[in-house]
Amino acid sequence: MDAYLAVVSKREVRQYTTEPIPEATLTRILQAGRATGSSRNRQPWAFVVVTDKSHLAALSRHAYSPGNLTGCAAAVVVAVEGDRDRFDAGRVAQNMMLAAWALGIGSCPNGFTDEGAAGAALGLPAGMRLPTVLTLGRPAPGAPRPRPGADPERVLGRVKRKPLEAVVHREQYRPPASA
Amino acid sequence: MDAYLAVVSKREVRQYTTEPIPEATLTRILQAGRATGSSRNRQPWAFVVVTDKSHLAALSRHAYSPGNLTGCAAAVVVAVEGDRDRFDAGRVAQNMMLAAWALGIGSCPNGFTDEGAAGAALGLPAGMRLPTVLTLGRPAPGAPRPRPGADPERVLGRVKRKPLEAVVHREQYRPPASA
Numbered sequence: 256m257d258a259y260l261a262v263v264s265k266r267e268v269r270q271y272t273t274e275p276i277p278e279a280t281l282t283r284i285l286q287a288g289r290a291t292g293s294s295r296n297r298q299p300w301a302f303v304v305v306t307d308k309s310h311l312a313a314l315s316r317h318a319y320s321p322g323n324l325t326g327c328a329a330a331v332v333v334a335v336e337g338d339r340d341r342f343d344a345g346r347v348a349q350n351m352m353l354a355a356w357a358l359g360i361g362s363c364p365n366g367f368t369d370e371g372a373a374g375a376a377l378g379l380p381a382g383m384r385l386p387t388v389l390t391l392g393r394p395a396p397g398a399p400r401p402r403p404g405a406d407p408e409r410v411l412g413r414v415k416r417k418p419l420e421a422v423v424h425r426e427q428y429r430p431p432a433s434a
Numbered sequence: 435m436d437a438y439l440a441v442v443s444k445r446e447v448r449q450y451t452t453e454p455i456p457e458a459t460l461t462r463i464l465q466a467g468r469a470t471g472s473s474r475n476r477q478p479w480a481f482v483v484v485t486d487k488s489h490l491a492a493l494s495r496h497a498y499s500p501g502n503l504t505g506c507a508a509a510v511v512v513a514v515e516g517d518r519d520r521f522d523a524g525r526v527a528q529n530m531m532l533a534a535w536a537l538g539i540g541s542c543p544n545g546f547t548d549e550g551a552a553g554a555a556l557g558l559p560a561g562m563r564l565p566t567v568l569t570l571g572r573p574a575p576g577a578p579r580p581r582p583g584a585d586p587e588r589v590l591g592r593v594k595r596k597p598l599e600a601v602v603h604r605e606q607y608r609p610p611a612s613a
Contacts, residue, residue, distance in 0.1 A: 258536035259462070261437035262529050263469045283438070285602050290442045290593050291528075294545065298596050303603045310605055334607070338517055342543075342565040345524020349470075350441050353532065357437035364521075366473065378607040386521040414469050417477050423464050424482045426489055428513075428557040 256357045256403045264410045265353055266399035268361025269323050271392025275306070276328045280358050284391070285331070287354030293343040300340070300347055303332040303377050317373035318388065319366050328392035334374065334383045344386040351389060356401050361394040435536045435582045443589045444532055445578035447540025448502050450571025454485070455507045459537050463570070464510070466533030472522040479519070479526055482511040482556050496552035497567065498545050507571035513553065513562045523565040530568060535580050540573040 276284075281304070288302055305311055306329045314332075315324035324330055331351065335344045352362040367373040370385040379385070394400040421431075455463075460483070467481055484490055485508045493511075494503035503509055510530060514523045531541040546552040549564040558564070573579040600610070 256437040258435040258437045258440035259466070259533055261440075262466045262533050262536070265471070267471050282598075285598060286590050287438070287441045289595050289598050289601055290590060292444070292446050292543075294543075296594065298601065300601060301603060301607060302601055303605075303607055305605055307605055339520070341518070341520035342524040342527070345521040345526075346528040346543075347524075348521070349525040349528040354438055354441045357441070364471075364473075364525075380607075380609070411465050411469060415475065416468050419461075419464060419468050422468055422477065422479060422481055424480060426482075426484055426486055428480060428482055428559075430559070 256401060260403070260405060260407050260410070261353050261357050261401070263407050264401065264405060265356045267363040268394045268398050269320070269363050270395035270398040271327050271361065272395050274328065274393050276360060276391060280360065281329060283358060284351050284354045284360070288347045288351040291347040291350045293346065299336040299343060301334045301379070303334065303379070305330045305332065313376060314373065314388065317367045317369055317376065319368055323363055323365050323390040324388070327390035331389045331391065332377060332385060333387050333389070334379050334385050336383065338384060341384060341386045348387050348389055355391055359393065359401060360391055361398060361400065362389050362391045364389055435580060439582070439584060439586050439589070440532050440536050442586050443580065443584060444535045446542040447573045447577050448499070448542050449574035449577040450506050450540065451574050453507065453572050455539060455570060459539065460508060462537060463530050463533045463539070467526045467530040470526040470529045472525065478515040478522060480513045480558070482513065482558070484509045484511065492555060493552065493567065496546045496548055496555065498547055502542055502544050502569040503567070506569035510568045510570065511556060511564060512566050512568070513558050513564050515562065517563060520563060520565045527566050527568060534570055538572065538580060539570055540577060540579065541568050541570045543568055
């Protein structure tokens, strides 16, 4: 899949088939996480991969959207050292989700209602932040899926986002006219 | 460029040629930011694009690496509403940097020494967080550059990162043996 198309077309996928993710595919996704840049190359992260159904059910009790956890083929918890590392966690999560998308796997970032409780359930050191748990799986029928032949301009014309003029400022921020 | 290759091969570029970034290329990079997913699709961000040399010099005074700002062809400040949005800022920054990489443009995320002062200089509302300013430009000779023909496995074998076993945990976190 073309890189620019992958970046602009990646949508969140919350419904998955029951098909497991092949180990080689999961490794490629995790390698994309490992390779990600971070502030001063500190790599302040741990990735906890959860595929066991009973473990996913236990983890789901700490998630805002439990069904994403119980219905996924695999979950990857991204844990980082401190609040400032949430930015690098976003970089690493995006890299893993884009790698997955390019490999035909859908994904969604999920927040925890209580990061401390989720971390304790996973045996993570106290104080680690858990900005996200990525849920992964082949998109179920009807869910968004990668379309390697799509035109990026058409994709950008349809995506449900604010218009470019509303988010981009040149040289200086200018407040919205209606503010 | 292949999506998986882009994701695993993107390196930080801190030395740039003096060539300006064509407006159409800059727009494609910003569109990749606009299209990025965020928690509840809130899109809690503003992108401030700075290309004027005197503005870049002024902004550089608030950056940990002033030379990245004074030497770049364009800078994109990513401002978000709150600390929890730093994760989404990481997603959007990674998307813009990968789009740039696929278009032959190098980039680097830079931290501010004082986010409040940098925000004030840009006219941003008080209290906004500025997790990063991306510096962009064509890679100078000797700097890392995109190599569309590279083999992802070879790239992964050479990247200066912790080994996969050190960052990946299965089902439960296990502390390092030497801890």
